Amino acid sequence: MSTEATAREDLRRRVTAFLAEHDPATTDRLEFLRARYDAGLAWVWFPPGHGGLGLPRALQPEVEQRLAAAGAPDNNPRANGIGLGMAAPTILAFGTEEQKRRFLRPLWTGEESWCQLFSEPGAGSDLAAVSTRGVREGDDWIVNGQKVWTSGAHRARWAILVARTDPDVVKHAGLTYFLCDMTDPGVEVRPLRQITGEAEFNEVFLTDVHIPDSQRLGGEGEGWKVATATLNNERVAIGGDIPRESGMVGVLSRTWREHPERRTPELHDRLLRMWVEAEVARLTGERLRQKLAVGQPGPEGSAMKLVFARIAQEASGLDLELLGEEGLRYSDWAMVRPERVDFTGRDAGYRYLRAKGNSIEGGTSEILRNVVAERVLGLPGEPRVDKDVAWKDLPR
Amino acid sequence: MSKLNLLYTEVEDDLRATVRDLLADRCQSSAVIAAYDGDRSLVVPLWKALATDLELAGLLVPDERGGAGASAREAAVVLEELGRAVAPVPFLTSSVVATTVLLGAEAGGPADDLLAALAAGDRTAALVVPLSTAPGAAVASLAAGAGGRVSGSVTSVAGALEADVFLVPVTTPDGTAVYAVPAEAVRIDPVVSLDMTRQLADLAVDSVPGEALIAAPAGAAAVQRGLEVGAALLASEQLGLAQWCLTATVAYLKERRQFGRVVGGFQALKHRLADLYVAVESAAAAARHAAATVAADDPDRAVATAVAQAWCGDVAVRAAEEAIQLHGGIGMTWEHPAHLYLKRAKAGQIAFGTPGFHRARLAELVELPAPTVGRGTRKAP
Numbered sequence: 025m026s027t028e029a030t031a032r033e034d035l036r037r038r039v040t041a042f043l044a045e046h047d048p049a050t051t052d053r054l055e056f057l058r059a060r061y062d063a064g065l066a067w068v069w070f071p072p073g074h075g076g077l078g079l080p081r082a083l084q085p086e087v088e089q090r091l092a093a094a095g096a097p098d099n100n101p102r103a104n105g106i107g108l109g110m111a112a113p114t115i116l117a118f119g120t121e122e123q124k125r126r127f128l129r130p131l132w133t134g135e136e137s138w139c140q141l142f143s144e145p146g147a148g149s150d151l152a153a154v155s156t157r158g159v160r161e162g163d164d165w166i167v168n169g170q171k172v173w174t175s176g177a178h179r180a181r182w183a184i185l186v187a188r189t190d191p192d193v194v195k196h197a198g199l200t201y202f203l204c205d206m207t208d209p210g211v212e213v214r215p216l217r218q219i220t221g222e223a224e225f226n227e228v229f230l231t232d233v234h235i236p237d238s239q240r241l242g243g244e245g246e247g248w249k250v251a252t253a254t255l256n257n258e259r260v261a262i263g264g265d266i267p268r269e270s271g272m273v274g275v276l277s278r279t280w281r282e283h284p285e286r287r288t289p290e291l292h293d294r295l296l297r298m299w300v301e302a303e304v305a306r307l308t309g310e311r312l313r314q315k316l317a318v319g320q321p322g323p324e325g326s327a328m329k330l331v332f333a334r335i336a337q338e339a340s341g342l343d344l345e346l347l348g349e350e351g352l353r354y355s356d357w358a359m360v361r362p363e364r365v366d367f368t369g370r371d372a373g374y375r376y377l378r379a380k381g382n383s384i385e386g387g388t389s390e391i392l393r394n395v396v397a398e399r400v401l402g403l404p405g406e407p408r409v410d411k412d413v414a415w416k417d418l419p420r
Numbered sequence: 421m422s423k424l425n426l427l428y429t430e431v432e433d434d435l436r437a438t439v440r441d442l443l444a445d446r447c448q449s450s451a452v453i454a455a456y457d458g459d460r461s462l463v464v465p466l467w468k469a470l471a472t473d474l475e476l477a478g479l480l481v482p483d484e485r486g487g488a489g490a491s492a493r494e495a496a497v498v499l500e501e502l503g504r505a506v507a508p509v510p511f512l513t514s515s516v517v518a519t520t521v522l523l524g525a526e527a528g529g530p531a532d533d534l535l536a537a538l539a540a541g542d543r544t545a546a547l548v549v550p551l552s553t554a555p556g557a558a559v560a561s562l563a564a565g566a567g568g569r570v571s572g573s574v575t576s577v578a579g580a581l582e583a584d585v586f587l588v589p590v591t592t593p594d595g596t597a598v599y600a601v602p603a604e605a606v607r608i609d610p611v612v613s614l615d616m617t618r619q620l621a622d623l624a625v626d627s628v629p630g631e632a633l634i635a636a637p638a639g640a641a642a643v644q645r646g647l648e649v650g651a652a653l654l655a656s657e658q659l660g661l662a663q664w665c666l667t668a669t670v671a672y673l674k675e676r677r678q679f680g681r682v683v684g685g686f687q688a689l690k691h692r693l694a695d696l697y698v699a700v701e702s703a704a705a706a707a708r709h710a711a712a713t714v715a716a717d718d719p720d721r722a723v724a725t726a727v728a729q730a731w732c733g734d735v736a737v738r739a740a741e742e743a744i745q746l747h748g749g750i751g752m753t754w755e756h757p758a759h760l761y762l763k764r765a766k767a768g769q770i771a772f773g774t775p776g777f778h779r780a781r782l783a784e785l786v787e788l789p790a791p792t793v794g795r796g797t798r799k800a801p
Contacts, residue, residue, distance in 0.1 A: 280788055287791035295788060296779040300730045307705035307727075311426040327698045396697055397690035401670050404685035 028080070035083055039065065039090045048096040057099055057133040060091075066099075066132045070116060074128050099134045102364055106176060107131045107138035111184050114254045118201070118242040127182070127203065139180035141171040141204060141228055142251065146420065149391050151186070151255075152195045152248055153410075153418070156230060158187035158202070165189070165202065165240070167210075167233040173385070177213045177226040178361065180206045185235075186251050189244060191416040198415050199247030203239040210234070220377045221357035224365055266306055271332075272339035272375065273302035275368050279346050286346050295346075298339050305331045323399040326392040333382035333389055336367060340376040347372055424712035426705055432497045439476070439498055442469060443505040449757035455508055455616045463582060467509040470498075471541030477515045478539030480649075485527060486536030492649065496656035496711035503660030503736075506760045508617040510544055512657065513579025517650040518545035518587050521598060524634060524642025531633040534585065534600060546579035547646055548588045548601075548623060554773025555648035555725070556781050559640075561589035561596050562625065568632060570599055573624040578771070580608055580621035588630060595637030599630030615767035617760060648725055651772035652714045655707035655728035658736035658768055662700045665739035665761055669693065669746050676748075689746060696742055703735040723785050729778040733769040740765040 042063050046056055060066055061075045065087050070076025092098070101108055108131070115127055130136040147153040156169025167187050177183070183204040190198035204211070210233035215223035242250040269277050280287065280295055309328055344351035354373040367378060383389040397403045410418055428436070446469055451462045471477035479495045481487020495516055502511055519538050522545075525531035537543040549559055562572035570588055580586070586606060588599045605628040611620040634642050670693060673684030683689060710728035713721040740762040744751040751758045769775065783790055 277788060284789075284792070287789075289791060292783070292788075292790050293776075293779070296730075296783055299786070299788065300727055300779060300782065303727050304702045304706045304731045307426065307709045308702045311705040311708065314425065314427050324701070327694075327701060330694075330698055331702070390691070393691040393694035394687070396694035401690075401693055401697060403670065403674065403690050403693065404682055406687065407685075 031079055032083060032086060035068065035077070035079065035086055036090065038063070038077075039087055043091070043094050043096070048091075048094055053097045054133065054135070056097055058129070060096075061129050061132055065091075067112075070128075074116065074124050075132050099132060104131075104134050104137055106140050106184075107134075107136075110140060110254045110257050111138045111182070113257050114184065114201075114250060115203075115241065117253055118250050122238070123203070123241065131182075136181040137176060137179050139174050139177045139183045139206070139226075140254075141174060141177075141183045141185040141230075142254075143173045144170060145172055149388055151251065152199065153415075154186055154188055154199065155420075156185075156187045157191075158189045158200055158235070160189070160237075163237050165200075165235045165237065167202070167204070167230050167235055169230050171228040171230065172216065172225075174213075174226045174228050175224055177206065177228050178215070182206060183228075184241075184254060186247050188415065189247075192414050193245070194412060195410060195415040195418065196248040197245055199251070200244050201241045201247040201250040202235050203241055204230075204233065204235055205239075208233045208235075215359070215361065217359055219380065220374055222360045222362055224362055266309060268303060268306060269299075270306065271302065271368055272336045272343070272379070273298055275372075275375065276339045276343045276346070279343050279372075283346065286348055291342070291346055294342055298335065298342060301331075302335050302339070305335060323395050326387065326395045327400070329387065330383075330389050330392050330396070333379075336379040336382045337376075340372065340379045343372045344376050424709065424716060424718065426708040426712065428497065429493075432494060435494055436497050436501055438474060439470070439501040440504075442474065443501060443507055447505045447507045449506075449760065452506055452508060452617055452760055453754065453757065455619070460508070460581075460619075463508050466507065467511075467544070467582065468541070470507075470509055470511065471515070471544075475541070476511065477519075477541040480516065480519050480523065481535060481539040485523075485532065485539070487539035491715035492653060492711045493715045496653050496707065499653050499657040500660035500663070500707075503657035503764070504664045506617050506661065506757070506764050508619075510546070510579040510582040512650060512654065513546050513618075514538060514544045514583065516653050517646045518547050518579075518583075520649040521547055521587055521642045521646035522633065524638065524645055525598075529633070530631060534633065543585055544579075544583050545585045545587055545600075546577060546583040547643065548574050548577055548580075548586050549643075549647070550574065550576040551578040551618075551620060551767075551771045552576065552773070553647060554777050554781075555644055555651050557773065557777070559589050559596070559643055559647075561591045564590045564592055564597070564599070564630070565627060568599065568630055569627040570601060570625050570630045571627050573622065575622045576611065576620045577623050578618050578620055580623060581610060581619055586623070587633070588625070589639060589643050590630070590632075592636040594635075596640035596643065597632050597636040598634040598639040598642055600633050601625060601628055601630045605629075613767070615763045617764055618767065647772060648722070649714055651729050651778075652710040652721070652725040654768060654772055655703070655710050655725075655732040658732040658765070659700070659703045659707040661761055661765055661768070662703055662732075662736045662739035665736075665743040665758075665765075666693070666696055666700050668758075669696075669743045672747055692742065692746070696739060699735045700739060703732045706731045723782065726778040726782040726785060729773060730775045730782060733775045733778075736765040737762075737769050 046059050064072055064077040066075030068077045068079040068084050069081040071078050112131055144154050146155055158165045158167045183206055185202045185204040186199055188198050189200040210231045212229040214227045216225045216227050217223045312324055351372055355371040398405050446466050475488055476498055478487030479490040483489035522531045522535045538545055562570050564570055570590055584603045586601045588601050590597050590599045607624040609622040611622055613620045674682060676683045706728040710724045713724040743758045744762055747758055750756050
C-alpha cells in the first residue's frame with residue numbers, strides 16, 4: 025500500500041475510534057468540537073497538539089465526510105471565514121507556542137470569532153500605508169486609528185490588526201502585527217451601510233486601545249511580512265468541484281428558461297456569450313486545481329478572481345434586463361445586518377449591486393492585473409515614488 | 421461530466437518537444453511567409469517529416485488498422501505546435517478530419533487500405549467540403565450518376581492542394597455516402613486565400629468514377645463526426661497560435677524602449693496583456709477539455725466542442741490583433757511574422773463554423789432556446 029493509502033486508512037481508524045468515544049447523538053455540541061480538536065481531527069494538516077496530525081491537507085475531506093455521515097455537528101465554518109481562513113494559518117506560522125495554545129482551539133470551535141483590522145480610509149490597495157499608530161508603553165502597545173471594511177467586527181471577540189509602530193522608516197518596514205481584543209473599551213464598532221442598503225461591514229475606531237506585547241504576532245517591524253502571509257491565504261479560495269451553471273450564470277439561465285416572453289435575439293446573444301464565458305471559467309478553475317493539486321496557489325489565482333468578478337457583474341446586470349419590469353423593483357432597502365452573504369441570493373437588484381464589490385474586495389481588478397502582468401508575465405513593476413522615503417515624509 | 425485530465429501527460433509533453441524541435445528547425449517564419457509569394461517549397465518535405473518520419477499521420481488510427489493508436493489528446497498537442505509555428509501542413513485536414521471520416525467505415529471494408537495509407541503518411545486525403553462547413557450544418561454533397569460516376573463542384577476546400585485523394589460526400593437515394601476520388605481526376609483551382617498557410621482550392625469533377633468507401637446512409641454520420649472532431653481539435657491549433665502571440669508580444673515589450681522606459685512597464689499595456697493572458701489560459705482549459713472529451717468519447721463531447729469553438733476562435737483572433745497593435749509599426753510589416761498569425765487566426769475563426777454558429781448550437785444543446793419568432797417583445801433588426 026502507498027504511504028498515502030496507509031495514512032488514509034490510519035485516519036479512517038482514528039475517526040471511527042473517535043466516534044466510538046464521542047457519540048454525536050448524545051454529546052454536547054461544544055464538548056464534541058473541543059474533543060475533536062484535541063484528537064487532531066480539526067484540521068489534519070496542522071501539527072499535533074494544535075488540532076491536527078501533521079498530515080497532507082488533501083486528507084481533510086476524509087474526516088469531514090465521515091463525521092458528517094455520522095451526524096456530527098460542525099464548527100459552522102461559514103460564520104468564521106476570517107478566523108479559519110486567515111487568522112489561524114497566520115497564528116500557526118508566526119505565533120509563539122503560548123499564542124497557538126491560547127487562540128487556535130477556541131478559534132476553531134467557533135467559541136471565539138475573529139475579524140480583520142487591515143484596511144483604512146487612507147490605505148486600500150496600498151495597504152502598507154496604514155496610519156493606525158501603535159506606541160509602546162511598558163508591556164503594552166497603545167493603539168489609535170480607524171479601520172474600515174471590517175466584516176464581522178460587531179460579533180468578533182478578537183481581531184488581527186496591522187498598525188504603524190515606526191513612522192521614521194519606509195512604509196513596509198514600520199508595521200507590526202497584533203492580535204487585538206475587541207472587548208477593549210477603546211474599540212468602537214459602527215456599521216458601514218453599503219449600496220445594497222444593508223451593512224455587512226463595519227468601521228472600527230480605535231482610541232487608546234491597550235494591547236499587551238504578548239499579543240504581538242511576529243517581530244516588531246515585521247508586520248508586512250506577517251500580513252502578506254494572511255493575504256495569500258485570502259486568495260486560496262478558488263473553490264472546489266464546481267458544477268456547470270453555478271453562480272450568477274446559473275441564476276441567469278434559470279431566468280431565461282422561466283421567462284419565454286422576455287426573450288429577444290439581442291438578449292439571447294448576450295446570454296450565450298455569458299454562458300460560454302462562465303463555462304470556460306469553470307474549466308479554467310478546474311484546470312488550475314489540477315495544476316495545484318495540493319499546496320499554495322501562485323499568482324494564477326488572481327486571474328481567476330478577475331474573471332469571476334466580471335462574470336458576476338455582467339451576468340447580474342443582464343439578469344435585470346431580462347426581467348424587464350420586474351427588474352425595476354427592489355426587495356428591501358432597510359438597513360439590516362446579514363448573517364452571511366450570498367452573492368447569488370436575494371433578488372436580482374441586490375445581486376447586481378452586491379456584485380459591484382467583487383472587483384474591489386480582496387484586491388481590486390486593477391491591482392490584480394498588475395499582479396498578473398508582473399508576477400506571471402514578468403513585466404516591469406510600477407514606478408515607486410514612495411521607495412526609500414520614510415513613512416512620515418510621504419505626501420498624504 | 422466525468423473528471424477529465426485537463427493537463428498534459430509525460431508522453432504528451434515528450435511528443436510536444438519532438439514536434440517543436442522539428443518545427444524550429446524546418447519551419448522558419450521566413451519560409452512560411454514565402455507561401456504568400458507563391459513559393460510552397462516548404463510544404464512537401466515538412467509534411468513528409470511530420471507525417472512519416474515522426475509518424476504523426478496515424479495518431480488517431482488504432483494499431484490494428486495500421487496507425488499509432490494514440491488519441492485526440494495527442495493530436496491536439498501536435499496541433500498546438502502547428503498553430504504556434506503556423507505550419508503549412510495538412511495535418512488537420514488529412515490526419516484529423518479525413519482520417520476520422522474513414523474511421524466511420526466498418527473495419528474489413530473498402531476503406532481499410534486508404535486508412536492504413538493515410539496513417540502511414542503514404543497518402544494524403546481531404547474531405548470535399550468548404551472549410552467553413554460546421555458540424556451540425558448541412559453538407560453540400562455531390563451527385564452520383566450511373567455506375568458511381570460523381571459530378572459537381574465544391575469551393576474553398578482546405579488541404580486539397582496537398583491531397584492525392586479526395587473523400588467526396590455524395591447524395592444517393594439512401595442518403596449520404598462517401599466516395600474516394602483520385603486527385604488526378606479532379607479539376608483543382610488554387611484560390612488566393614486570406615490564409616495562404618492553409619491555402620484553399622475550388623474543385624470540380626465531371627462524371628468521374630469514384631469508389632464508395634462508406635455506403636449510404638452511414639456516410640452522413642461519418643462526415644459529421646469528421647467535422648466535429650475537426651472543430652474540437654482546431655481549438656488546440658488556435659490555442660497554440662494565441663500562446664505564440666502572447667509570448668512574442670510580452671517578450672517584445674520587455675525589450676522595446678520609448679520615453680526612456682521599457683514599454684512593457686506602462687500600465688495601459690500591462691493590463692491589456694494581463695487580460696489577454698487570462699483569455700489564453702481560459703482557451704487552454706476549453707481546448708484541453710474538448711480534446712479530452714473526444715478522446716474519451718465522453719457524452720459531453722458536443723457541448724465541449726461548441727464551447728471550445730465559441731471561445732478559442734475569438735481568443736486567437738484577439739491575440740493576433742493585440743500582437744500586431746502592441747508590436748507597433750514592426751508588427752505591420754511583411755517581414756515580421758505577426759501577420760501570418762493574424763491571417764491564420766481570422767481564417768480559423770471561420771473554419772468549421774464561426775463562434776456565433778457554435779453559440780447557436782450550444783443554445784440547443786444546453787436548452788437555452790432562442791426566442792420564438794413573433795413572440796419576443798422586440799424583433800431582431
